Amino acid sequence: MNKVVDGLPVAVDAMGGDKAPAEIVAGALQAARELEIPVLLIGDPKCLKDAEGQPGIQVEPAYEVVDMDEDPGRAVRTKRGSSVVRCAEAVRDGRASAMVSAGNTGAAMASALLRMGRLKGASRPAIATVIPVPGAAAQTLLLDSGANVECTPHMLVQFAQMGSALSTERFGTANPRVGLLSIGEEASKGNALVKEAHELLEGGAAGPQVHFIGNVEGRDVMTERVDVVVTDGFTGNVVLKTLEGAVRAVSGAVLGALTSTEEVKEAARAVMPALMPLAAQIDPDTYGGAILLGVNGVCVISHGSSSARAIVNAIKVARHAVDEKLVARLEDVLQPVGPQ
Amino acid sequence: MNKVVDGLPVAVDAMGGDKAPAEIVAGALQAARELEIPVLLIGDPKCLKDAEGQPGIQVEPAYEVVDMDEDPGRAVRTKRGSSVVRCAEAVRDGRASAMVSAGNTGAAMASALLRMGRLKGASRPAIATVIPVPGAAAQTLLLDSGANVECTPHMLVQFAQMGSALSTERFGTANPRVGLLSIGEEASKGNALVKEAHELLEGGAAGPQVHFIGNVEGRDVMTERVDVVVTDGFTGNVVLKTLEGAVRAVSGAVLGALTSTEEVKEAARAVMPALMPLAAQIDPDTYGGAILLGVNGVCVISHGSSSARAIVNAIKVARHAVDEKLVARLEDVLQPVGPQ
Numbered sequence: 152m153n154k155v156v157d158g159l160p161v162a163v164d165a166m167g168g169d170k171a172p173a174e175i176v177a178g179a180l181q182a183a184r185e186l187e188i189p190v191l192l193i194g195d196p197k198c199l200k201d202a203e204g205q206p207g208i209q210v211e212p213a214y215e216v217v218d219m220d221e222d223p224g225r226a227v228r229t230k231r232g233s234s235v236v237r238c239a240e241a242v243r244d245g246r247a248s249a250m251v252s253a254g255n256t257g258a259a260m261a262s263a264l265l266r267m268g269r270l271k272g273a274s275r276p277a278i279a280t281v282i283p284v285p286g287a288a289a290q291t292l293l294l295d296s297g298a299n300v301e302c303t304p305h306m307l308v309q310f311a312q313m314g315s316a317l318s319t320e321r322f323g324t325a326n327p328r329v330g331l332l333s334i335g336e337e338a339s340k341g342n343a344l345v346k347e348a349h350e351l352l353e354g355g356a357a358g359p360q361v362h363f364i365g366n367v368e369g370r371d372v373m374t375e376r377v378d379v380v381v382t383d384g385f386t387g388n389v390v391l392k393t394l395e396g397a398v399r400a401v402s403g404a405v406l407g408a409l410t411s412t413e414e415v416k417e418a419a420r421a422v423m424p425a426l427m428p429l430a431a432q433i434d435p436d437t438y439g440g441a442i443l444l445g446v447n448g449v450c451v452i453s454h455g456s457s458s459a460r461a462i463v464n465a466i467k468v469a470r471h472a473v474d475e476k477l478v479a480r481l482e483d484v485l486q487p488v489g490p491q
Numbered sequence: 492m493n494k495v496v497d498g499l500p501v502a503v504d505a506m507g508g509d510k511a512p513a514e515i516v517a518g519a520l521q522a523a524r525e526l527e528i529p530v531l532l533i534g535d536p537k538c539l540k541d542a543e544g545q546p547g548i549q550v551e552p553a554y555e556v557v558d559m560d561e562d563p564g565r566a567v568r569t570k571r572g573s574s575v576v577r578c579a580e581a582v583r584d585g586r587a588s589a590m591v592s593a594g595n596t597g598a599a600m601a602s603a604l605l606r607m608g609r610l611k612g613a614s615r616p617a618i619a620t621v622i623p624v625p626g627a628a629a630q631t632l633l634l635d636s637g638a639n640v641e642c643t644p645h646m647l648v649q650f651a652q653m654g655s656a657l658s659t660e661r662f663g664t665a666n667p668r669v670g671l672l673s674i675g676e677e678a679s680k681g682n683a684l685v686k687e688a689h690e691l692l693e694g695g696a697a698g699p700q701v702h703f704i705g706n707v708e709g710r711d712v713m714t715e716r717v718d719v720v721v722t723d724g725f726t727g728n729v730v731l732k733t734l735e736g737a738v739r740a741v742s743g744a745v746l747g748a749l750t751s752t753e754e755v756k757e758a759a760r761a762v763m764p765a766l767m768p769l770a771a772q773i774d775p776d777t778y779g780g781a782i783l784l785g786v787n788g789v790c791v792i793s794h795g796s797s798s799a800r801a802i803v804n805a806i807k808v809a810r811h812a813v814d815e816k817l818v819a820r821l822e823d824v825l826q827p828v829g830p831q
Contacts, residue, residue: 285744297674300682334637334728342640342725369732373740385682386729388674389722392709393730397737400713401773404625405745408765418761425748425755433741 158189160209161469162238162247165194166216167254169456172198175253178462183207186463188470191247194234213237216254219455223257227265235259239266242448249449249469253440253457259450260298260443267448270478272485275299276445277310277384278452279317280391281438282372283398285429289322291372292379296441297388304347307331307381309485311357313444314379316480320472327378329357330367332386340366344383360484369393398433439464442472444481449473498529500549501809502578502587505534506556507594509796512538515593518802523547526803528810531587534574553577556594559795563597567605575599579606582788589789589809593780593797599790600638600783607788610818612825615639616785617650617724618792619657620731621778622712623738625769629662631712632719636781637728644687647671647721649825651697653784654719656820660812667718669697670707672726680706684723700824709733738773779804782812784821789813 163179165172172194179190180202192202193211203210215233217226227236235254239262241247252259256278264276277295284290294314299306311329318327331349333341338349345366352363367377369390382390405426409419431437439461440453449472453465472478503519505512512534519530520542532542533551543550555573557566567576575594579602581587592599596618604616617635624630634650635642651669658667671689673681678689685706692703707717709730722730749759771777779801780793789812793805812818 285740286747300674332729334640334725334732345725368736369729369734370736370739372733373736382729385674385685386726389672389709389726390729390733392674393712393733394709394737396708396710396713397734398741399710400625401738401741402745404769404773405742405766407626408769409762411765415762415765418758421758422749422755422762425751426745429744429748433744 159246159248160189160191161466162191162193162241162250163462163466164234164238164250164252164254164259165192165199166213166234167252167259168453169219170458171253174457174459175462176202177459178457179466180205180208181459182463182466186467186470188466190466191241193237193241211237211241217258219255221255221258223255223261226255226258227261236262236266239263239450242450243267248473249451251440251451251453251462251465251469253453253455253462253465256297256452259452263443263446263448263450267446267450270445270447270485271482272487273313273445273481274309275306276443277313278441279314279444280441282394283433283438284373284375285432287375289318289324289378290438291377292318292321293372293387293391294379294381294444295384295387296391297384298443299384301385302344302383304344304351307344307348307383308351308356309445310381311352311361311363311379312484313481314381315361316484317442317444317477318378320475320477320480321468324378326362328364329361329379329381330364330371330377332369332380332382332390333366334368336366336368338366348381358484358486395435402430402433436461437464439466439468442468447478449477499586499588500529500531501806502531502533502581502590503802503806504574504578504590504592504594504599505532505539506553506574507592507599508793509559510798511593514797514799515802516542517799518797519806520545520548521799522803522806526807526810528806530806531581533577533581551577551581557598559595561595561598563595563601566595566598567601576602576606579603579790582790583607588813589791591780591791591793591802591805591809593793593795593802593805596637596792599792603783603786603788603790607786607790610785610787610825611822612827613653613785613821614649615646616783617653618781619654619784620781622720622734623773623778624713624715625772627715629658629664629718630778631717632658632661633712633727633731634719634721634784635724635727636731637724638783639724641725642684642723644684644691647684647688647723648691648696649785650721651692651701651703651719652824653821654721655701656824657782657784657817658718660815660817660820661808664718666702668704669701669719669721670704670711670717672709672720672722672730673706674708676706676708678706688721698824698826735775742770742773776801777804779806779808782808787818789817
């Protein structure tokens with residue numbers, strides 16, 4: 152027990168998230184103890200007292216907090232001493248290997264972009280989210296899940312490149328299948344953005360490392376048909392939240408039905424153990440949050456209602472990305488395509 | 492038994508759909524027999540022999556069929572004698588009160604638009620789809636679900652008007668809550684189209700009959716928070732198929748878990764009756780298909796894999812729309828707003 156944990160710590164925004172700081176600190180402590188991943192906890196020292204001096208934990212004071220509903224751009228400009236900005240600075244300055252925040256998504260993005268800088272070759276950062284595929288070993292990656300409301304076809308090509316590299320890093324998928332989200336499989340289907348992006352991807356604009364399988368539809372996202380789904384940030388965010396809502400509605404209704412009467416409740420006890428692995432698989436806390444791709448460092452954005460378990464998984468995802476050299480992989484895949 | 496069914500028949504495209512003509516004819520016969528709704532079955536006479544002479548059933552020959560994957564525009568231009576075109580003509584010519592097709596969606600739309608004509612005041616027809624809300628009495632309407640890939644803000648205002656009228660006709664909802672699909676509740680969130688549409692709707696451009704509640708998100712669609720969700724046809728179609736996929740993935744996984752071992756299967760027998768109403772509620776066959784709004788007649792588009800049960804429900808929906816004067820309601824709500 153209490154083994155020495157090695158390597159640079161993962162910077163964790165102790166103040167970000169609906170359940171901050173309690174659940175965030177608990178998750179950080181658990182990650183250091185159980186996964187032996189060192190953590191740099193950044194936040195109000197008053198909230199971090201219990202964590203101080205624990206094995207694998209460093210603490211760094213930050214006296215400002217960006218609220219969940221604050222304007223991200225303004226917050227990052229005016230609250231230079233906030234925990235989320237300090238996390239990005241820790242990565243920039245080489246005191247941390249990666250950052251994790253469950254706070255204001257826009258503020259985490261802006262902090263990462265402004266402090267770590269843009270990745271060489273990337274026009275715009277994108278948020279890649281893990282979509283659970285019940286029963287499958289590898290999950291689907293969806294990007295952009297909301298960083299860029301308006302996109303150009305060229306941006307979608309870069310999302311294909313970055314998503315492909317992430318799928319390999321994250322799930323070990325060799326030659327991941329990249330699909331373009333549209334409303335029909337034919338190249339002629341979709342809006343102007345999708346049609347132009349299809350032409351570019353079909354023409355090999357993403358390079359030989361990207362295995363483009365053509366258009367995919369909304370119904371393919373939660374299946375094993377595709378590994379990486381590329382779309383603009385507006386559509387991606389709508390899809391992500393639609394999936395969340397649908398999963399919640401159906402699983403809630405199933406649970407409601409199984410507890411509707413005392414008799415059914417009693418009978419359901421015998422089947423609950425069979426349903427538990429599924430419940431874990433569709434729980435977003437299992438996936439440790441989204442990754443911001445296209446910045447010069449690893450930035451994991453966990454959802455606002457993150458529990459300690461979600462934070463443990465986010466730290467694990469961040470550390471995996473560092474160990475597997477995600478940033479170098481992204482830089483490599485973003486190289487311009489074609490004869491130079 | 493065999494009561495006389497009254498009123499103009501509903502024209503049914505006997506040849507449209509993956510399970511046509513068998514399931515379509517079976518559904519038509521059942522609607523005539525059990526719901527006492529007269530049906531005009533249009534299709535290849537060879538396929539309609541069993542239906543001929545049945546009470547409440549008229550048969551009309553059509554010797555061409557539009558395939559599921561044919562180009563809709565070309566199909567409607569070149570196959571003037573096809574069953575789907577003849578259905579729209581039956582409505583235009585006053586031989587039928589409404590049409591139902593489970594065939595090529597684009598061909599049904601094009602037939603309705605070209606033969607029945609555009610509704611006075613409507614700039615573009617839109618497809619309104621019923622989204623199940625587990626446990627709720629009224630379901631959510633989503634439009635446009637795919638008729639218009641590119642939309643203007645003005646079109647979204649009309650979708651708000653037409654969706655509102657349909658919600659009242661279909662579910663009896665008084666003062667239905669209309670939400671604009673975006674990626675955040677604030678007016679500042681969304682792409683350019685959504686921001687402009689928000690401004691118009693907020694400013695009352697849809698008229699006093701439309702109760703606009705602001706932006707809604709993907710996670711609200713399957714809840715009781717909103718009655719009508721307005722979006723462009725690209726996003727709407729993606730949302731619809733994403734929901735279908737998610738519902739299928741989760742319910743499939745639940746079923747898989749409940750039949751994973753003989754022991755669980757045995758135990759699950761006791762809880763299955765509690766799950767059956769939910770299964771029916773999330774089954775698209777329950778809702779009888781989408782309605783094409785903005786054409787001068789009632790056109791119900793059932794999904795491609797429609798069973799007899801789906802066709803019965805589609806015929807019921809069509810008849811309800813006729814009885815409740817949906818087209819007149821739409822024309823009324825589409826009146827220009829403001830001082831004349």
